[in-house]
Amino acid sequence: MYPAPFRYHRPTSLKEAILMLSTLGETAKPLAGGQTLIPILKLRMDEPTDLVDIGRLPDLRFVKNEGGWIEIGALSPHGWIARSDIAKTVPIVKDCAGGIADAQVRSRGTIGGSVSAADPNCDWPALLNTLDAEIRCSGPEGDRTIAIGDFITEAYTTALQPGELVTSVRFRTPPAGSGGAYIAYKKAAAAFPVISVGVQMTVAPGNVCQDVRIALGGSGPTPRRAEQAEAELCGKALNSQVWQHAADAVAAIAEPTDDVRGSSEFKRQLLRGLFLKAGDTATRRSANAIIEGSHVYA
């Protein structure tokens, strides 16, 4: 299947890319790794007149851990992030980056593209909500930083203005004693997650939950924070009863759609199980346990 014809442009700097996208107008689209955009074009669900290939722009593939912030450049591919130092120090990042689709897609797909696509089921938006991340953008009006919760406004929709591009994402470096886990349920590696959950928590001696953030993917049009479930855990000594109450609260706010991936009720039950598994992994990681790859496949 060929996409509809388009003009191809390859700017050499971010500034040039922004200028080009602003001048060409809304029928022009940026192309990074193409792992979301190209399938859409091949299905002719979109027919842009111009593609601006930003895939090779310099200085946008990086990870940094400085001054209490971890920052990941927008053009960092998932597989590259999964092998980076950040993935070693923050295991929840490796869960997400190393679990996206398959090795081939992880070679090409980028974090900036994933967050800009804002698919309700895709991994980075849910993960970045778990870590309370900020999205850094650059556009014709200059640079700005947007909280992830404000960045994704609706399904497949972001706060990006015409000509504006994501340049990086950043979040606070988790403190000592903080552990996290991100788990998605997938019917196959190459398929989108059915539903997913991220938990990042700090556990004090005596197994007391000091701080926790929980975010859900595929549970509504945009990633959803489980604030009631966080309240069920915070300040409490963790035991199975506390976890069960939190799982009830997680299931209560999830509104997964009935679709080909499963019924709403099936997904809600699935989410309970994934949440308990993620919570267990996060707790053990907060005590520095090494636990690899956690996604669940059908």
Next chain:
Amino acid sequence: MPDAINKVTIDMTVNGRKFRRQVEPRMLLVEFIREELGLTGTHIGCDTSYCGACTVQLNGAPVKSCTMFAVQADGCEVLTVEGLEKDGQLHPLQKSFSEHHGLQCGFCTPGMLMATHALLEENPHPDRYAIKKAIAGNVCRCTGYQNIIKAVEAVAASSKEA
């Protein structure tokens, strides 16, 4: 639809040979490899980035060539299944697929070979889990995967002895 589409000149090294061609921007890398260069070992299975039959290595990394434009590979090195054989000798991975019955109809095999070749370049001694992860994006409808995994394990084990 835009009125006039200019072709784009691209340079690509495929299996060690340099090529320069003018292509329409919308030409997919897999079509370029098969139709422009006549290398039909790379297969189109699903054409939706799911099945992995079109897997090639781009600067060493496994990619699905149906989900990439040829213009994006401008200046890159591409390795296809035809590039595995050296001096009329099958690559050890190809021999191992044959010896372990890692194929039946053979349609997925080029993709399986390139995905596992990329794995072995990065990690010469993968465990079973790593092999399964590496072919998670490749669909095989004949073998049930077990013999493919055995074939890759055998190559990993033989390079350990050497």
